[in-house]
Amino acid sequence: MKLHSLITLSLAVSVLVTPALAQKSGKDVYGKTCAVCHATGIAGAPKYGNAGDWSPRIAGGTGRLYGSALKGTPKGMPAKGGNPSYSDAEVKAAVDYMLAAVKTAAKPTATPPQNPVAKEEPKPEPKVATSTPKVDKAEPTPTAAAAMAEAVPVGDVNAFNRLLKPLGKRNPPPPEDGIHDPANDGTHALLPPLTAYAGLPKSLAGNRVNWVEAIGTKKINPRWDRTDPKAEPVVMDLNIVREVKGSMPDVVYPHKQHTEWLDCSNCHPAIFVPQKGANAISMAAILLGEKCGVCHGKVAFPVSECRLCHSKKKDLARPAQAAASVAK
Ligand code: HEC
Ligand code: HEC
Ligand code: HEC
Ligand code: HEC
CATH class of the missing domain: 3.90.10.10 (Cytochrome C3)
Structure with missing residues (x-):
């Protein structure tokens, strides 16, 4: 069972990493905080267990993902998921927990080269399998990673949520804000928000x-x-x-x-x-x-x-x- 192996995996990880400390496990932190957005992929959050959502992000390295989780991103990932009381280690454990879900899910399709469906699939997974035949190395090569990023574009997230727009795109002058009619002279008479x-x-x-x-x-x-x-x-x-x-x-x-x-x-x-x-x-x-x-x-x-x-x-x-x- 997929669920079973996830649970055992996360237990094993937390036992290894947190010998006796009262640190919350990655699974706990995920369930209490991260799942609010990541379980359903709300607001453009990469969805738990969805390899397509995660692979282009994983390509940039786990260190970058830790950084995004700790500091937040302008596209709507709040720093520490919005709960500053978590330690850095707890947030990283939650990232590991989410990454484990996509790695275990990806293995069965990436491992057996005799998989007949793989040939017809336009996805770049088969390339990864041939260039890195060792199963334990799930990290894709840089070229395969670039191909993946192209194949699975990250959509324009938070289109509905204009106050979560990246910094540079906030508070544009009225004719450019997509709300006021640029053809109306009155729009040009309005003071720019800044x-x-x-x-x-x-x-x-x-x-x-x-x-x-x-x-x-x-x-x-x-x-x-x-x-x-x-x-x-x-x-x-x-x-x-x-x-x-x-x-x-x-x-x-x-x-x-x-x-x-x-x-x-x-x-x-x-x-x-x-x-x-x-x-x-x-x-x-x-x-x-x-x-x-x-x-x-x-x-x-x-x-x-x-x-x-x-x-x-x-x-x-x-x-x-x-x-x-x-x-x-
Ligand atoms: C309020 C919703 C929300 C919560 C809660 C949330 N996230 Fe996110 N997360 C997002 C969104 C939206 C994105 C996509 C943002 C982007 O592409 O920059 C994201 C992206 C990420 C990424 C990928 C970042 C990257 O640079 O590719 C990681 C890792 C992540 N979240 C970890 C976490 C962890 C760990 C928690 C819990 C401690 C958490 N998130 C809680 C909304 C949330
Ligand atoms: C605009 C106000 C508002 C903001 C901002 C807000 N929340 Fe909430 N939150 C609520 C309300 C209202 C509820 C529902 C409470 C209830 O059950 O009556 C809620 C419920 C929750 C719950 C309980 C489970 C659920 O989905 O109902 C969690 C967990 C939660 N919020 C996390 C967060 C996190 C993390 C953030 C920041 C990323 C956040 N909230 C930002 C208003 C807000
Ligand atoms: C009809 C629009 C509207 C709805 C619905 C609404 N809010 Fe607000 N809220 C506002 C506005 C406008 C402000 C003041 C401007 C601002 O703080 O951005 C505000 C301010 C607040 C503040 C004050 C923050 C401070 O700095 O003191 C809180 C807290 C808040 N809202 C929570 C909620 C919660 C929780 C809900 C749902 C139960 C809710 N709001 C529903 C429009 C709304
Ligand atoms: C921004 C949205 C908003 C506005 C504006 C607003 N309310 Fe409310 N009101 C709420 C919310 C949210 C609740 C809580 C509902 C719940 O708990 O399910 C509430 C609850 C109430 C209750 C129930 C109180 C109780 O103890 O059961 C009353 C009465 C009420 N509002 C009256 C008013 C009156 C009168 C005004 C105007 C002067 C007003 N509200 C304006 C959002 C609003």
Whole structure:
């Protein structure tokens, strides 16, 4: 069984690498954090167990992959999967765990040269098998790797998520942003964002402006009603805590920061039934642009900012840690 061998493999690896430390195994870290995106390949993440998704990336070397996992990438891989409490070794173990899945899956097709299907396959796997006949060396040669990268192009990821765009492509002038009509003279009269945002409080994500602070410190004073300059928002200060299973901190949804900008009807009832706990919200839905993702990643800070939403430490954290130290 494939699943069985994966589990035994990861157990063997973690026993070898982590003699007695309370380090989380690659499998644990993967299951708790990385799987949110990598299990289904959401937001362009290379999918767990999918050799096609991984081979062009593996071609650049395992060291490069460790680097991406630890520091994140501009195309949406958050540093340490968004959980800075993991040690570097734990994140690397999770990368190894994901790589093991594609290597074990790839072996059966790459090993037997007598495989009759291999001839008709346009994939470059057979080349790899002939140039490196030893089975234990799964790393492809540079030329085969280049061929693979060509054969399996990495798609334009996160097309739906414009606040996760690579740095250089953020905040283009209005005629080039794909939102405003370049044929309309009015578009050319608009201030380019980089000019308009000068002097506003900065953030490290999205369009680089901390909008919550901008409105809180009165750096901006958006008009609530287009026609009535005196209209004021109905600000409601009500936090809703959503408990999250697993190791991520719980989510605090703040009505205050939302109702300073948004009318109740922006969310109720079309996106959320106004009743605590009545809505099924998941990270998968958010990443697909539903629920909180209707706005976050499009017009509000992107999903890479895990801590802004997952802001409440679990009450259980202490007893759980105590139990863990007793166990060892
Ligand atoms: C919020 C979604 C998300 C989470 C959570 C996440 N990833 Fe990723 N990951 C991505 C995306 C999107 C990419 C593709 C980004 C790219 O091509 O630069 C990616 C790419 C990668 C890559 C390949 C990077 C490269 O340079 O080719 C590795 C390795 C990786 N992730 C490891 C991890 C590990 C380990 C975890 C858990 C600790 C994790 N990821 C959690 C979204 C995620
Ligand atoms: C940005 C989206 C958004 C806006 C705008 C918004 N809400 Fe909510 N509201 C939510 C979410 C999310 C919940 C929690 C739903 C859940 O837990 O399933 C919620 C819950 C509620 C609840 C249930 C509270 C409880 O304890 O059961 C009420 C009442 C409510 N909202 C009223 C309002 C009113 C009044 C406004 C406008 C002044 C408003 N909301 C604006 C997203 C919003
Ligand atoms: C209708 C659009 C919309 C929806 C839906 C929405 N948000 Fe927001 N959210 C915003 C905007 C706009 C801001 C303020 C601008 C920003 O921070 O980017 C904001 C700000 C926040 C903040 C404040 C961060 C800070 O710096 O204080 C949190 C936390 C947050 N959202 C969480 C959530 C969660 C959790 C959900 C889903 C339950 C959700 N939001 C759904 C539009 C939305
Ligand atoms: C815009 C707010 C927001 C951001 C940003 C965010 N989350 Fe979530 N997350 C949520 C909400 C809401 C839930 C659902 C909680 C519940 O079950 O009610 C959730 C649930 C989860 C869960 C539980 C399993 C699931 O899919 O429901 C995990 C794990 C998780 N988030 C990880 C992350 C990671 C890792 C990041 C950063 C890469 C992140 N989240 C960023 C709002 C957010």
